[in-house]
Structures are given as structure tokens and as C-alpha cells.
Amino acid sequence: MLPEKIKHRLEQQIAGAEHPRELVVDVMFALQEHFGYLSDEAVAEAAGMLDMTPLEIEELATFYTFVYRQPVGKYVIHVCDSVVCWMNGVESIKDYLCRQLDIADGETTADGLFTLLPVCCIGYCDRAPAMLINKKAYGHLTPEKIDKILEKLKTEALQKTE
Amino acid sequence: MYPQVLFQNRKSDRIATLEEYRQSGGYQALADVLKNRSYQDVRQTISDAELLGRGGAAFPTGMKLTSVAEDAPFPRYIVCNADEMEPGTFKDRVLIHADPHMIIEGMILAGYAALAEHGIIFIRPEYENAARILEREIAVARKQGYLGPNILGSDYCLEIVVHRSGGRYICGEVTAQLNALMGKRPNPQQPPPYATEKGLWGMPTVTSNVESLACIPHILRNGQQWFKDLALTQSAAGTKIFAVSGKVNRPGCYELPMGVRLSEIIEEYAGGMPDGSEFKACLPGGASTCFLPREHYDIAMDFQTLRDIGNRLGTGAIMVFDQKTCLVGATLNLIEFFTRESCGWCTPCREGLPCIREILQRIENGQGEDEDITRLERMCKHLWNAYCALAPGAASPVESLLKYFGDEVRQHIRQKQCPFKESQ
Numbered sequence: 094m095l096p097e098k099i100k101h102r103l104e105q106q107i108a109g110a111e112h113p114r115e116l117v118v119d120v121m122f123a124l125q126e127h128f129g130y131l132s133d134e135a136v137a138e139a140a141g142m143l144d145m146t147p148l149e150i151e152e153l154a155t156f157y158t159f160v161y162r163q164p165v166g167k168y169v170i171h172v173c174d175s176v177v178c179w180m181n182g183v184e185s186i187k188d189y190l191c192r193q194l195d196i197a198d199g200e201t202t203a204d205g206l207f208t209l210l211p212v213c214c215i216g217y218c219d220r221a222p223a224m225l226i227n228k229k230a231y232g233h234l235t236p237e238k239i240d241k242i243l244e245k246l247k248t249e250a251l252q253k254t255e
Numbered sequence: 256m257y258p259q260v261l262f263q264n265r266k267s268d269r270i271a272t273l274e275e276y277r278q279s280g281g282y283q284a285l286a287d288v289l290k291n292r293s294y295q296d297v298r299q300t301i302s303d304a305e306l307l308g309r310g311g312a313a314f315p316t317g318m319k320l321t322s323v324a325e326d327a328p329f330p331r332y333i334v335c336n337a338d339e340m341e342p343g344t345f346k347d348r349v350l351i352h353a354d355p356h357m358i359i360e361g362m363i364l365a366g367y368a369a370l371a372e373h374g375i376i377f378i379r380p381e382y383e384n385a386a387r388i389l390e391r392e393i394a395v396a397r398k399q400g401y402l403g404p405n406i407l408g409s410d411y412c413l414e415i416v417v418h419r420s421g422g423r424y425i426c427g428e429v430t431a432q433l434n435a436l437m438g439k440r441p442n443p444q445q446p447p448p449y450a451t452e453k454g455l456w457g458m459p460t461v462t463s464n465v466e467s468l469a470c471i472p473h474i475l476r477n478g479q480q481w482f483k484d485l486a487l488t489q490s491a492a493g494t495k496i497f498a499v500s501g502k503v504n505r506p507g508c509y510e511l512p513m514g515v516r517l518s519e520i521i522e523e524y525a526g527g528m529p530d531g532s533e534f535k536a537c538l539p540g541g542a543s544t545c546f547l548p549r550e551h552y553d554i555a556m557d558f559q560t561l562r563d564i565g566n567r568l569g570t571g572a573i574m575v576f577d578q579k580t581c582l583v584g585a586t587l588n589l590i591e592f593f594t595r596e597s598c599g600w601c602t603p604c605r606e607g608l609p610c611i612r613e614i615l616q617r618i619e620n621g622q623g624e625d626e627d628i629t630r631l632e633r634m635c636k637h638l639w640n641a642y643c644a645l646a647p648g649a650a651s652p653v654e655s656l657l658k659y660f661g662d663e664v665r666q667h668i669r670q671k672q673c674p675f676k677e678s679q
């Protein structure tokens with residue numbers, strides 16, 4: 094169930110829009126933030142709020158890279174695999190990440206912390222190889238740097254649950 | 256040092272404030288225009304300045320504004336395209352982080368030229384920081400009376416909002432972007448009707464790139480001749496932000512006059528190539544332009560000169576490849592990108608790109624055969640029949656690979672392996 098508070102906020106936003114549909118991505122992002130991903134329930138909620146059919150939501154949800162229709166980890170790691178990062182050795186960076194997290198591309202770690210997904214150029218080619226974790230960019234990646242980042246996020250997650 | 260126009264307030268560690276923008280002459284053009292100049296006059300000045308769109312297609316901005324008819328209905332829309340998803344391109348991100356008010360003022364002026372009352376900045380989700388900066392500075396501008404009802408006491412009204420994308424390359428294409436903005440699946444829509452006639456919600460809509468809009472305040476303040484004189488070549492106008500990446504010592508964004516030589520950009524500004532690297536080729540304007548070989552290393556970088564050699568300046572995103580990099584592998588990577596990002600609407604693109612990817616993969620893996628070259632040529636021709644410009648853009652690296660680096664492709668086929676594998 095979507096908490097009344099979030100629902101109310103979104104409904105107010107929708108009521109204030111001249112064309113409610115223009116908010117569909119914002120609504121999907123908000124629901125995704127609450128549910129962790131865009132669950133079936135979230136699709137139904139979005140459709141209800143925006144007066145669209147669940148199918149219309151579905152055709153958008155499956156189109157956009159940053160809308161996740163399946164459960165993802167707390168941290169979604171999008172590693173850029175486009176040409177500049179490729180030139181700068183992203184393959185070995187990705188292998189390293191897979192080994193450290195013990196998952197393959199597209200998978201989530203057993204503790205539910207990390208999901209690894211490929212992504213096209215994220216616009217940080219000047220700092221290739223680069224990746225995005227929950228929309229924050231990290232560049233000039235090296236194994237050492239990755240160790241540090243993962244360590245920091247793990248601690249952060251632990252602190253949050255405590 | 257060449258004059259810095261768009262980057263004049265750029266700092267290494269922070270965003271220019273409104274005060275700094277104003278001290279450099281910011282919002283003077285707006286005040287002057289709203290007080291003294293008609294919207295037709297603004298259109299004319301932008302046309303005379305010969306500003307060509309910096310988003311990749313090089314369409315004249317003045318002509319686009321003028322195509323909004325005098326008697327076109329209201330409300331009208333001005334859209335700033337900050338989607339910037341083509342591999343190699345990051346200039347708009349840097350520009351937003353350098354001087355957001357320049358873009359806001361440019362948008363207001365372009366909005367006035369179209370008599371638009373709604374402004375929308377369409378931005379990719381990877382640029383969440385930039386989106387927040389813009390939202391914050393829009394609020395600042397509004398407080399100062401630069402946005403909202405009766406801007407600076409005039410009759411002109413404009414509101415600007417930031418629209419976050421869900422993230423797909425095709426959303427950068429104007430017509431797909433309009434669908435995205437309307438909450439529809441972002442497939443392109445071939446004209447007619449043109450967006451300036453019937454765009455968002457059926458109303459006239461002008462879409463311009465971030466960098467194109469940022470040029471407008473300077474053109475209106477300093478005049479069309481000044482803008483044209485910034486370029487080093489006769490046919491060009493203005494400066495260009497070159498986003499340089501790949502095998503150079505100092506990748507980054509450099510604002511240089513249109514028509515500056517490629518060799519100068521690489522050697523003087525991007526810090527030359529790393530030790531042991533030699534220039535083999537570059538993509539001069541993003542992933543959808545053609546490989547530019549060594550023989551054109553000294554070319555003048557402007558729209559016309561690159562068109563003359565069958566290439567395109569695109570967005571001015573220069574990706575440099577050295578002699579140790581396999582261009583079959585690079586092309587395969589680029590096609591991987593286009594295949595993933597194809598919106599799937601039309602057959603040549605949806606089916607043609609995976610086919611090209613498979614052939615390139617075979618060649619790279621040492622399983623290619625001579626006929627694969629003709630197969631690639633044939634498939635590229637099909638791409639030109641696709642519904643939108645994504646597919647012809649994808650054909651460019653492949654066609655130029657065959658044209659300039661055919662020997663390298665044949666070497667893969669003959670040796671039954673990638674000749675670069677050992678050296679990598």
C-alpha cells in the first residue's frame with residue numbers, strides 16, 4: 094500500500110498540472126523510490142492516479158532505462174559501456190566489479206545491496222571509465238577506487254539500518 | 256588565448272552566481288530587448304548572425320524561430336533540449352554547471368522571439384545535479400523578475416520548468432521528445448506537421464539545444480557581425496564548445512572559435528596524446544558522425560568544412576582513437592549502443608542494427624568472410640530508409656570504417672583474428 098502522505102503529495106501535483114500525463118515519469122520515479130522498483134502494484138497506482146491504463150504505464154516503464162520493473166538492490170550501479178569508456182578499459186573494471194560483488198551483469202547481490210546494470214554513455218566521458226550509482230557519477234575508475242566506493246556504501250547502508 | 260564567450264564565467268570549482276553573470280553583461284540583452292525591440296527584430300538578428308543549431312543537426316536557429324507563423328495559436332512552447340545522450344557528448348552538462356543563467360536568459364529571449372509562454376528544459380536522469388541547479392536558478396531568476404508574469408515590467412510572460420526524462424537516447428530527437436513530454440511512448444513522429452506549427456499538445460513549439468540557446472544573449476547584446484567575426488572561417492559563425500575525450504592527455508570541454516584546426520584542439524588544448532599514442536582517427540562530432548582519418552588531421556572544424564569532406568561536425572564531441580585501438584572493435588561498440596537505443600518503431604533500424612552488430616562481431620572474433628563487407632554496405636543502405644535520423648547516424652561510423660579503414664577490416668578477416676588483440 095502506498096502511504097497516504099506520498100499519495101496525497103502526488104495527487105496534489107497532478108491536480109495542479111494542466112496535462113496530468115506529462116507527470117508520468119515523475120510519478121513512476123516517486124513510486125519506484127517508495128517500493129524500491131516499479132512493482133505491479135506501483136504500475137496500478139500510477140495508472141489510477143494519472144487516469145491512464147496499466148498498459149500505457151507498462152509501455153513507458155519498459156521503455157525507460159531508469160525505471161526498474163524488477164526488484165533492484167539498494168544501490169543500482171550503472172556502468173557505462175559506451176565507446177570512450179570502452180577505450181579506457183571499462184571491460185576490466187566491470188570484471189572487477191563482478192568479482193568483488195560476486196554477481197553477473199543484471200544481477201543483485203545476495204544481501205540485496207547492489208545491482209549491476211549496463212548503461213550507455215552517461216556524459217562523463219572526460220572521466221572515463223565512469224559509472225553511476227543511484228544517479229551519482231563516479232569517474233576515473235580503478236580497482237582501488239571501486240573498493241573504496243563499495244566500502245563506503247556498505248558502511249552507509251549499515252548505519253541506516255541501525 | 257581565444258575569446259571566451261559561453262565559458263567567460265566558468266570556474267574550476269563552482270557555478271557562476273547570478274551576480275557574476277550580471278557583471279559580465281548578463282540579462283542586459285533581455286532588458287534591452289523587452290524595452291526596445293520587437294520579437295520580429297529579435298528573430299531577424301538571430302537569423303543574420305547565422306547561428307546554426309549546436310544539438311547535432313546544424314539547422315539555422317533563426318529560421319526555426321521564423322517558422323512560427325505570425326498568426327499561430329497560443330499558448331506556444333519553448334523547449335531547451337538538455338538530453339545529451341550521444342556517446343562522447345558532455346558539453347551541455349559542463350555549460351549548465353558553468354553558467355546556468357546564460358541558458359535561462361537565452362531561453363527567455365528565444366521564447367520571446369516565438370512569443371512562447373511556457374518553457375520546458377528536458378533533461379536526462381543522469382544529470383540530476385544539473386536539473387537541481389537549473390531549478391534553483393530558475394527560482395532565483397523569477398525572484399528578480401526575469402521570469403513569470405510581465406517580465407521586467409513588459410507585457411511578456413514566461414514560466415520555465417524542468418522536465419526529467421526516464422532515460423533513452425531517442426528522447427533527444429525533437430519529435431520523440433515531444434511525445435516524451437506528453438507522457439506518450441517516445442517514438443519519433445515524421446513531419447508534417449512541423450513542431451513549430453503543431454508541437455506540444457498541438458501548439459507551436461520551438462526546441463533548441465542548450466548551447467544554441469546560450470549563444471543568443473551574446474548575439475543580441477553584441478550584434479550579428481560580432482558573432483560572425485568570432486569564427487575563423489568565412490562560412491562559420493560563433494564559437495563552439497568542443498568536448499574532447501579518448502586518447503588525449505587533458506580530456507574536457509574547450510570553447511574555441513568555429514573553424515579552429517583539429518590538430519590545434521588536440522595538441523594545444525587537450526594536451527596532446529599520451530606517450531606512445533599516435534593519432535589514428537577521431538569521431539569529430541559524436542557517435543553518429545564518420546571516422547575522420549589522419550589525412551584530415553589539420554581540418555578546420557566548422558559545419559561546412561566537415562560537410563565538404565562528407566563528414567559532420569554534429570555536436571562537436573571529438574573522440575580520439577590512437578593506433579593501438581581497433582576500429583572494428585570501436586565500431587562494434589558504437590553499433591551496440593545504437594542497437595540498444597533503437598526505439599524499435601521501424602524495421603530498417605530495429606532489424607538492421609542487430610544484423611550489423613552480428614556481422615561486426617563475427618569479423619572482430621576472426622570469423623568474418625569477404626562477403627561480410629558487401630553485407631555491411633548493403634545493410635547500411637537500408638539504414639538510410641529508416642523513419643528517423645537515429646539509423647542514418649548509426650550508419651556513419653560503419654560506412655566510414657569501410658571507406659577509410661577497409662584494410663583493417665580485411666586484415667581481421669584474413670588473419671582470422673583481431674590484429675590488435677596481442678598489443679592490447
Ligand SMILES: Cc1cc2nc3c(=O)[nH]c(=O)nc-3n(C[C@H](O)[C@H](O)[C@H](O)COP(=O)(O)O)c2cc1C
Pocket residue numbers: 307308309310311312313314316336337338339340341424425426427428429430462463464465467468643644645
Ligand atoms: C537520435 C537523436 C538524438 C538526439 N539527441 C539530441 C540531444 O540529446 N540534444 C540535442 O540538443 N539534440 C539532439 N538531437 C537533435 C535534435 O533532434 C534537434 O535537432 C536539436 O535538439 C535542435 O536544437 P538545435 O537546433 O539548437 O541544435 C538528436 C537527434 C537524434 C536524431
Ligand code: SF4
Pocket residue numbers: 425443596597598599600601602604605641642643644645646
Ligand atoms: S530509425 Fe530507429 S529510432 Fe528512429 S524511428 Fe526507426 S526504430 Fe525508432
Ligand code: FES
Pocket residue numbers: 173174175176177178179213214215216217218219221222223342343344
Ligand atoms: S562513453 Fe562512458 S561516459 Fe561517455
